[in-house]
Amino acid sequence: MSLAIKGLPSTFKKVLIANRGEIACRVIRSCKELGIRTVAVYSDSDANSMHVQMADEAFHLGPSSASESYLVGEKILNIAKRSSSDAIHPGYGFLSENSDFCRGCFDANIEFIGPPIQAIQDMGSKSASKRIMESANIPVVPGYYGKDQTLEKLQEEAKRIGYPVMIKAVLGGGGKGMRVVKTPEMFETLLEQAKGEAMSSFGDEVVLLERYIQKSRHIEFQVFGDKHGNVVHLFERDCSVQRRNQKILEESPAPGMSQSLRELMGCSAVEAAKAVNYVGAGTVEFIIDVNTDEYFFMEMNTRLQVEHPVTEMVSRQDLVQWQLHVAAGHPIPRSQNDLSLHGHAIESRIYAESTEKGFLPSTGKIKYLSIPDTDDRIRIDIGIRQDDEVSVYYDPMIAKLIVWGEDRNSALHNIEHALNNFHVVGPETNIDFLLRSVTHEQFRIGKVNTSFIPENQSALLMTKNPSVELLAFGILGNITFNQQKSGDGLWSKFNGFFTNSSMVLTTSVKLKDKTISANLKFQKNNQYVIEFTDSNLPTVTLVGVIEQERFIGTANGKKVVCSIIHDENKLHIFSQQERCILELPTIEIGNIEDNIGGAKSPMPGRVVEVFVKEGQKIDKGELICLMEAMKMRHEIRSIKKGIIETVLYQSGDFVESDQLLVEIKDI
Secondary structure, eight states: OOOOOTTOOOOOSEEEEOOOHHHHHHHHHHHHHTTOEEEEEEEGGGTTOHHHHHSSEEEEEESSSGGGTTTOHHHHHHHHHHTTOSEEEOOSSTTTTOHHHHHHHHHTTOEESSOOHHHHHHHHSHHHHHHHHHHTTOOBOSEEOOSOOOHHHHHHHHHHHOSSEEEEEEEEETTEEEEEEOSGGGHHHHHHHHHHHHHHHHSOOOEEEEEOOSSEEEEEEEEEEOTTSOEEEEEEEEEEEEETTEEEEEEESOTTOOHHHHHHHHHHHHHHHHHTTOOEEEEEEEEEETTTOOEEEEEEEOSOOTTHHHHHHHHTOOHHHHHHHHHTTOOOSSOGGGOOOOSEEEEEEEEOEEGGGTSEEOOEEOOEEEOOOOSSSEEEEEOOOTTOEEOTTSOOEEEEEEEEESSHHHHHHHHHHHHHTOEEESSOOSHHHHHHHHTSHHHHTTOOOTTHHHHTHHHHHOOOOOOHHHHHHHHHHHHHHHHHHTTSOSSHHHHHHTTTOOEEEEEEEEETTEEEEEEEEEETTTEEEEEESSTTSOOEEEEEEEETTEEEEEETTEEEEEEEEEETTEEEEEOSSOEEEEEOOOOOOSOOOOSSOEEEOSSSEEEEEEOOOTTOEEOTTOEEEEEEETTEEEEEEOSSOEEEEEEOOOTTOEEOTTOEEEEEEOO
16 A cells, blocks of 8 residues: 655655665655655675665675674765765664764764654663653653662662563663573573673663563554654554564554553653654553553654554554654644554564574575565565575564554454465575464464463474375475486476376475375376375375476365475475475485584574583583574573583684584593
């Protein structure tokens, strides 16, 4: 749906987008609708990226590391001056909530499309923001926000608040620098982890403590202010479904939210924005105690949120155009009375990550990408294409999938359909996990809280066995792949070769550790009969044509469209309703046993600290080292008892995925 504001003045002639990926692409699209020229910036690894090609101009920033490119405000300001840009849109992340960068824009007479410097500073400190909200009579979570950061003081305050407590980096965001402490014995260890992560991500290790509300909902309100003192809210988003304190599903309106509570929280959100003379797009985040329905201010994000499309779908407003509009000095385009909710929207964040490895980031080349068709009900915000790389240097989000429906049931149907038709081969993704989440009974009835994932993790991580039809496509795909290797062609040649033949070939595929064998009979009229050697699996008859890695036809009389993508030693099978990964059989030579073993890196990253030395005895589960990837820290523990024979990496070293970190000798 078009969200353009009719008649919105295009005051800026040229805007620099100080960001990358999908948010840079999304800002460029709104600028183009308003006739505003755009300037992109890019690092070494982003030289050929989508946002660079979409912009009218593009300038190189520096090396791939964000600390040498997207986080260097001076470089970006120099490019803004060289390109004669009127304004800078920071997107989210990077410099979007950096008051020094905002001040640099002001000094250079370049408009910063965001709030005033003081609002960024006030709300950027979680402790200061809570003091301001208390003064404005807005309820805040009980906690400690003081300057005394000694271990003794923090332990004393944690005891006063009562366990469990939440440790939060004062300058934190995105789940970084946060730890939940359930017992006093774990406090010191988790405090050090939170501080280390905070220093790495934000350059500041100061933390605050809050009461950890175990059964809670995360509800946030989109607010908007202008330079004339006007503030409105554009209703709420429920962001309770989170992994590692980071959101993956958001929706609006919040399920079960009464109109009276919506109005009460909306008024609090507006008052919070007014308390800091807010201008532009912001989000006031609340936590609701499920048991009491009390709500508390958590924090205010002084930027556009990742999940802003949810609000756009139900309010029918373009928030980026609003940002450009008010930054140029115009009043907010709509009054509070002009704003209303329309239908229901749900957003799912599609990440390159391994859900089975604790949501660890997954990197690599996007070898195959097929996305659902978009319309008024399905929107995809994406900044990556097939053959692009998911880099170790940045956030691993591939895309945001947003759906709309007349009501929540319609939206649920649409997101299930859209996720089923979002296909990626390359890095691992969380698509299956998202599918299991949105189809989980607890989510479908709207009874979710921030514990939804940990409470249902076993069900959400459980993979269903593929249907016999998908296995049949795997058999067909394996034989087709072998034809390709032998030089007889892949799909179209293979299909035509056997059009008037009738013959049988035998092959097998592997599903996890199980080998599945079958005879494939080629018959006339594009018919393939797959007879499995396992008597428990019924025969499957496929009738149809194979074109460009897709089978279009019927499976046992049922219409089906199926993609069969070969990647190294795997076949990725995608149909309209399910997907699976099958391995092609490999020939194993000998039986070589690894007598040394050790601990391997589960993902590419940097070694932060090593806790063992050569010759040391180690028990199973003992901490070996800390690794950092995507600004998050991960513990690497020993999987067996033994003696550390060799330490292969030290603090500061960068390692690839599956690299041996230490060699452990059995004892």
